Amino acid sequence: MELDELVRSSGEWLRGSGPQSxxxxxSRIRLARNLADYPFISKAAESDRAEIExxxxxxxxxxxxxxxLQYLDVDKLAGLDRQFLVERQLISREHAESEGARGVxxxxxxxxxxxxxxxDHLRIQVMxxxxxxxxxxxxxxxxxxxxxxxxxxxxxxxxxxxxACPTNAGTGMRVSVLLHLPALVLTRQIExxxxxxxxINLAVRGLYGEGSQAMGDxxxxxxxxxxxxxxxxxxxxxxxxxxxxxxxxRRARSALIQESQENLHDRVSRAYGILRTAQTISSEETMHxxxxxxMGVNLGLLPDLEIPTVNKLFIHTxxxxxxxxxxxxxxxxxxxxERAKYLREHLNKGDGKSSQN
Amino acid sequence: xxxxxxEKTATFHITExxxxxxxELHLCEECAREYLTQPDSSDGTxxxxxxxxxxxLAVGQTAADLARLDQQACPVCGITFxxxxxxxxxxxxxxxxxxxxxxxxxxxNIHGETRHVGKHPRxxxxxxDSQTQLIRLRREMKEAIAAEDYERASELRDEIRQVKxxxx
Ligand SMILES: [Zn+2]
Ligand SMILES: [Zn+2]
Numbered sequence: 001m002e003l004d005e006l007v008r009s010s011g012e013w014l015r016g017s018g019p020q021s022x023x024x025x026x027s028r029i030r031l032a033r034n035l036a037d038y039p040f041i042s043k044a045a046e047s048d049r050a051e052i053e054x055x056x057x058x059x060x061x062x063x064x065x066x067x068x069l070q071y072l073d074v075d076k077l078a079g080l081d082r083q084f085l086v087e088r089q090l091i092s093r094e095h096a097e098s099e100g101a102r103g104v105x106x107x108x109x110x111x112x113x114x115x116x117x118x119x120d121h122l123r124i125q126v127m128x129x130x131x132x133x134x135x136x137x138x139x140x141x142x143x144x145x146x147x148x149x150x151x152x153x154x155x156x157x158x159x160x161x162x163x164a165c166p167t168n169a170g171t172g173m174r175v176s177v178l179l180h181l182p183a184l185v186l187t188r189q190i191e192x193x194x195x196x197x198x199x200i201n202l203a204v205r206g207l208y209g210e211g212s213q214a215m216g217d218x219x220x221x222x223x224x225x226x227x228x229x230x231x232x233x234x235x236x237x238x239x240x241x242x243x244x245x246x247x248x249x250r251r252a253r254s255a256l257i258q259e260s261q262e263n264l265h266d267r268v269s270r271a272y273g274i275l276r277t278a279q280t281i282s283s284e285e286t287m288h289x290x291x292x293x294x295m296g297v298n299l300g301l302l303p304d305l306e307i308p309t310v311n312k313l314f315i316h317t318x319x320x321x322x323x324x325x326x327x328x329x330x331x332x333x334x335x336x337x338e339r340a341k342y343l344r345e346h347l348n349k350g351d352g353k354s355s356q357n
Numbered sequence: 358x359x360x361x362x363x364e365k366t367a368t369f370h371i372t373e374x375x376x377x378x379x380x381e382l383h384l385c386e387e388c389a390r391e392y393l394t395q396p397d398s399s400d401g402t403x404x405x406x407x408x409x410x411x412x413x414l415a416v417g418q419t420a421a422d423l424a425r426l427d428q429q430a431c432p433v434c435g436i437t438f439x440x441x442x443x444x445x446x447x448x449x450x451x452x453x454x455x456x457x458x459x460x461x462x463x464x465x466n467i468h469g470e471t472r473h474v475g476k477h478p479r480x481x482x483x484x485x486d487s488q489t490q491l492i493r494l495r496r497e498m499k500e501a502i503a504a505e506d507y508e509r510a511s512e513l514r515d516e517i518r519q520v521k522x523x524x525x
Pocket of ligand 1: 363365
């Protein structure tokens with residue numbers, strides 16, 4: 001199973017490169033599309049779903065929408081593999097947990113994912129590391145065109161692309177950026193940012209890890225409106241606000257340093273210390289501590305660590321990743337022990353101790 | 358940031374479409390769990406979109422009108438308006454046409470617009486009528502098979518084939 005090749009890497013959105021990647025984890029765009037000659041998923045019979053899946057699977061392959069696409073039959077994947085793809089942000093939780101014929105095509109670089117039979121017949125997603133919305137839009141626009149040469153999408157002159165939920169009608173487009181905002185959280189300014197974003201119709205969500213725990217000060221900002229604006233203006237709307245938030249976050253970081261460099265350094269070092277020595281640790285605590293460490297690295301407080309390493313730890317300590325890396329299914333208690341072991345191994349490499357792996 | 362329901366720190370930020378406008382809820386873990394696990398709603402119509410819609414429809418609508426509206430069904434996929442209100446999901450592309458009068462205020466509420474100005478498929482859209490006809494014919498064929506009316510089912514299958522050839 002080629003899925004295993006993905007396990008050792010960390011995926012596009014955690015590559016830790018691209019513009020502003022100390023604060024912007026990833027830029028993501030998705031387009032919702034439906035076949036014109038089939039009912040939406042809620043009214044699709046099993047046989048409809050199977051035909052939709054076949055039609056779109058064929059179209060995606062024929063269109064060679066992206067080089068080196070690998071198509072996975074999600075219905076046939078083991079639960080652990082589905083969860084792995086969710087953690088990797090290549091499929092949605094809903095897609096992993098629903099039933100019936102459905103699939104996903106993923107490119108080798110993990111920038112492109114095409115979900116078949118999610119809430120809509122087709123959900124095209126393009127994800128770039130760092131702040132890179134314009135290029136992501138160019139890429140997804142092209143992929144959409146290529147696929148549309150092989151199928152007819154439900155489209156109405158007045159309302160645009162027709163989607164299962166009216167909240168997505170029109171462009172069917174969701175533009176989002178994933179931001180790491182630890183200083184705004186620490187200085188309790190995040191609420192203010194939320195409020196100002198809501199006023200301009202942008203949605204903010206925390207990123208969730210295992211179960212429903214909020215994950216390491218990551219926030220996703222996206223457009224709410226999909227109808228009555230051009231795609232470029234939606235890209236611009238989200239793109240324009242990001243530098244403002246980046247600026248807030250940087251100022252909050254400077255404020256923390258000015259207020260008390262010692263306190264901040266202490267906080268970061270303690271977090272690092274726990275991660276390097278813990279014998280058992282939950283996913284939630286790991287996220288929380290890694291968030292401090294990540295900020296510390298970006299502020300030059302932890303010179304022997306690098307951002308890609310920290311990003312890798314964020315994803316590899318997630319439950320499904322941990323189990324895939326271990327090659328075995330583990331209960332919560334065992335996962336917490338394995339997670340601590342993994343962290344120790346990867347964070348103690350630099351100081352002369354022998355390092356496994 | 359404090360939880361909206363108690364004094365703890367809000368760590369959950371949930372977008373809900375209640376009252377017609379997307380709304381952010383800020384809750385602590387405990388309240389969020391409670392919120393997320395509560396059944397859709399006590400009166401059978403779930404939160405989110407359907408709630409928004411119901412509220413909007415209640416304005417200037419008598420109970421009898423609403424009941425009548427709820428029974429309206431899409432001739433293509435068979436979804437009733439009540440079903441849509443409940444699930445917040447439409448049944449087929451034709452719903453945007455047959456429920457236009459009801460959906461337009463909703464779209465206006467969500468997007469502030471009812472006219473698409475973005476991209477369109479490169480190929481000019483194929484004949485929409487025959488596309489929706491295919492959805493209806495497939496459904497009728499399934500119904501015929503379920504009723505063991507195989508003669509009707511095979512007629513329908515031929516019709517589907519013809520329509521498909523027509524649209525190329
Ligand atoms: Zn609370
Ligand atoms: Zn319909």
